[in-house]
Amino acid sequence: MKKTYYNTFLKYLDDENRDASIDYALQLIQEQKVTLEEMYLEILTPSLTEFFCSNEDEEICIWKEHERTSIIRTILESLYVYVIHRKKQIPSKGKxxxxxxxxxxxxxxxxxxxxxxxxxxxxxxxxxxxxxxxxxxxxxxxxxxxxxxxxxxxxxxxxxxxxxxxxxxxxxxxxxxxxxxxxxxxxxxxxxxxxxxxxxxxxxxxxxxxxxxxx
Amino acid sequence: MPKILELKKINKIYGENTKVPTQVLFDIDLSFEESSFNSIIGQSGSGKSTLLNILGTLDKPSNGSVLINQIETSKMKKNQLSNLRNETIGFIFQFHYLLPEFTALENVLMPYQISKRPITKEVLARANELLDLVGLEKVKNNLSINMSGGQQQRTAIARSLMNQPKIILADEPTGNLDSDTTEQIYELLREINKKYKTTFIIITHDRHIAEKADRIIEIKDGRINLDITK
CATH class of the missing domain: 3.40.50.280 (Cobalamin-binding domain)
Known part of the structure; x- marks a missing residue:
């Protein structure tokens, strides 16, 4: 199931559709279809590490990667409100x-x-x-x-x-x-x-x- | 991959027989693989240029051994060493040291002419091919003083390749050039590395060159402080 979410998310990213990518990722969290940890490990991280650019022109690949990174960064910043919420529910390690x-x-x-x-x-x-x-x-x-x-x-x-x-x-x-x-x-x-x-x-x-x- | 250059327990002391001997290299063990592209970084005065001069047999270590192509060089006679150097190693410096009264083509032919062999059609064709490779086909008959800094450094690169050396030692090859020309020269060195499988050892202050090398060696106070391979 998580793989389906990932593939859908990847499709938006491949299309460089910023709004749809961000909307979809936040929706997955809001609707509790994935946890924050799953979002980081199974969706956001692989979408960057497994980025494959089919274009032969290296310069095009570079800006494509940068745009993708920028979308991911916006998602990460938006997710921080959920991190705050979770922090309130767990004991502090004092470190x-x-x-x-x-x-x-x-x-x-x-x-x-x-x-x-x-x-x-x-x-x-x-x-x-x-x-x-x-x-x-x-x-x-x-x-x-x-x-x-x-x-x-x-x-x-x-x-x-x-x-x-x-x-x-x-x-x-x-x-x-x-x-x-x-x-x-x-x-x-x-x-x-x-x-x-x-x-x-x-x-x-x-x-x-x-x-x-x-x- | 076989080792093309090897330093074993190299020490270098300047003014050994004076009251103030200065040791600039300490027990350096270092080897380079054939066809690799290496960068050496370090602060001014760290000993990196002394190290490069010893690698190129332009300077002798106080003790330790230098092996080129598995040949121990310390016991070689001066002319034997010159021949080995001329046939195996090409040099590129920050300043091009081109002869101003000669054309680019004549400067490129110079390392071959030193060997006093006749310049055949094939040799001339090779010099022309090298000048084409470095992008100087249109200005190869210009006197070197009438060329731009970037063109002069390209001529020096073509000259370093004239004797088909297995190793190129470069000391700040782009230190005198603007950033765009630096990038072009770097791409050219990489192309030569791929095309001729030439081993490159480049001293550089430019992080953009160093980070693209297959290996980064940092020299600090005459010792190897860092050595990482991509």
Whole structure:
């Protein structure tokens, strides 16, 4: 059944029909046909990761992907009211997590979804944003004193700056647990370059994280 | 994939016999696979240009060994090494170092002329083909001083390919160019990499070049700080 919802949603996206895509996704939630988690994991995430562009012109594929991402972003922002509603129904874990992308990293959809998942699991999730410079991350950690810092990285070149960020955070704030995730870490040796406590490859494991350690 | 270039325990100390020796490279172990496209990044003074010069046998390490095509180079005589270098490695620098009183075509032929072999029809055809490849078919008979910065760098790229090298070492090849020309030069280097299976090792400050390489190596304070492969 969920597959049918996904295929219908994909059809609207393929047609680049923004209004219908957003309307349909929100309707699925309103009518409780899918849960928020199912919406993130089975509909929104695959619609981006499984995006296939049949056009031979790479530039056309790029703007098509960007338009699709923009539609998904609008859906995610709209879903946050449902996240607030769910948060009121679950006990707080009393832990704060700061979610962001490092400088020059503009692919933020994964980070937004991760921040929603943390919120749905009882964490106080603070989403800082895409393209966050190293010094701003360090000052945010100093000010917010989070229990965990989650870094989402897509472009493999950004491992360079992620290494610098994780080294500085670990030297200045060793108690802050660092969570890393994103496509960049699928590249050979990428994980071994950075200092981290947990590599997030499956969003459903967020619920079982405690203070950055897998339990 | 076989290793085409290998550095083993490379150290480089400048002024070894002076009161203030300066070590710029520390125990570098590094190897490059044939046909790969690699970028080296790092701050100014990190040791990356020294590393590239050692890779290209333009400079000798204080100790450690450099293997080109599995051949150990440290015990080679100067002329043997020059021959190996001229036949195996092409160089591209930030400044093109073209000879101003020669045309683009004559500059491209220069690495071949150094070997003192006669310029045959085939050799001339190859130089012309390379100039066509880098998009300079219309200006190949212009003196190099009468060309734009981008055209001069394209000529330098064609020149680096003249002896059909297996390896191209490039030190900031687009450091002197605007962003559009940088993109074009990068596309050209990638095309050469695909067409001739040439191994590329490029020092760059430009993230747009580095992020498109198959491998990124960061040098920091004379050591490998980061090494990731796509």
């Amino acid at each position: 704060t997590v700061m979610v962001l992308c490092p400088s020059e990293e503009y692919h933020e959809i994964g980070a937004i979804i991760v921040s929603h998942f943390f919120a749905l699991s009882g964490y106080d999730a603070k989403y800082i944003g895409a393209n966050t410079p190293k010094n701003d991350i360090v000052s945010a950690v100093k000010a917010l004193k989070p229990d965990m810092l989650a870094l989402s990285v897509t472009n493999y070149y950004n491992i360079v700056v992620t290494k610098k960020i994780t080294e500085e955070i670990k030297s200045k704030y060793p108690d802050v647990k660092i969570i890393v995730g994103g496509q960049a870490f699928s590249h050979k040796d990428a994980l071994s370059q950075v200092q981290y406590d947990y590599h997030l490859s499956d969003l459903t494991t967020i619920a079982s994280l405690e203070g950055g350690k897998s339990i």
